[in-house]
Amino acid sequence: MRNFYAEISQAAANGKKLLAILIDPDKFNEAEAAAYLQKIPKETTHIFVGGSTVAKLKTEKTVKSIKTETDLPVILFPGDYSQITETADALLFLSLLSGRNPEYLIEQQVKSVDKLKNSKLEIIPTAYILIDGGKECAVQRVSGTKPISQCQVETIVNTALAGEFSGKKLIYLEAGSGANFPVSEEIITEVKKAVSIPLVIGGGIRSLEQQEKAYKAGADMIVMGTQFEN
Ligand SMILES: CC(C)=CCC/C(C)=C/CC/C(C)=C/CC/C(C)=C/COP(=O)(O)OP(=O)(O)O
Numbered sequence: 001m002r003n004f005y006a007e008i009s010q011a012a013a014n015g016k017k018l019l020a021i022l023i024d025p026d027k028f029n030e031a032e033a034a035a036y037l038q039k040i041p042k043e044t045t046h047i048f049v050g051g052s053t054v055a056k057l058k059t060e061k062t063v064k065s066i067k068t069e070t071d072l073p074v075i076l077f078p079g080d081y082s083q084i085t086e087t088a089d090a091l092l093f094l095s096l097l098s099g100r101n102p103e104y105l106i107e108q109q110v111k112s113v114d115k116l117k118n119s120k121l122e123i124i125p126t127a128y129i130l131i132d133g134g135k136e137c138a139v140q141r142v143s144g145t146k147p148i149s150q151c152q153v154e155t156i157v158n159t160a161l162a163g164e165f166s167g168k169k170l171i172y173l174e175a176g177s178g179a180n181f182p183v184s185e186e187i188i189t190e191v192k193k194a195v196s197i198p199l200v201i202g203g204g205i206r207s208l209e210q211q212e213k214a215y216k217a218g219a220d221m222i223v224m225g226t227q228f229e230n
């Protein structure tokens with residue numbers, strides 16, 4: 001059986017850059033899954049599926065329609081435990097470490113256990129860190145937490161390291177979907193220097209130039225969503 005985390009970790013160790021395209025089920029038309037997959041970059045290595053708020057069963061429908069059209073790994077990136085579906089390959093088991101809302105630090109995770117305890121989904125413990133991207137984003141609204149300012153580099157690095165020390169397997173620095181500006185190269189470089197687990201960067205990345213900058217600064221995986229929405 002494939003181990004999706006091992007593949008990500010191997011790629012990071014070998015300097016092979018990864019590109020995940022995020023599908024927000026609320027904005028996705030299953031009938032157009034094939035056309036959607038045509039228009040995303042050919043360099044795409046992973047499909048993420050999730051949203052800050054998603055109608056019941058919509059995630060499952062979305063995943064099923066994608067799975068019939070591609071062999072790319074489909075990884076859940078849930079805003080809420082109700083988005084978990086067996087039909088995906090793996091789950092980013094997020095903990096919002098930038099915030100101090102217990103609901104998103106541990107409560108959602110406890111609520112998900114009934115669904116996960118007999119599941120075959122691969123679980124990837126992920127330190128999710130929200131960083132200011134220049135405008136109020138959905139994660140901020142839904143979680144009721146503040147992002148960390150891009151000026152607070154040391155706090156961001158320490159939060160990422162606290163995640164690694166707690167056993168998280170991935171660090172995900174998030175500037176927010178549709179951010180005005182992405183996570184800075186300085187932050188990416190400093191976090192990458194400090195941690196030894198793969199580093200995922202998302203939010204506000206639209207151009208090839210922004211992608212290149214993030215990879216060069218030390219991102220192992222980039223996540224892009226808004227750019228490929230209709
Ligand atoms: C691990 C389990 C069971 C649940 C995770 C629950 C946690 C901790 C979530 C973190 C906080 C959160 C609300 C994350 C949402 C991540 C996400 C899918 C963002 C994308 O948001 P969009 O829905 O694209 O936002 P817009 O609607 O603004 O584009």
Ligand SMILES: O=P(O)(O)OC[C@@H](O)CO
Nearest residue numbers: 177178202203204225226
């Ligand atoms: O939609 P964009 O801005 O590409 O952000 C992607 C992802 O990191 C959002 O959670």
Ligand SMILES: [Mg+2]
Nearest residue numbers: 024177225226
């Ligand atoms: Mg979005």
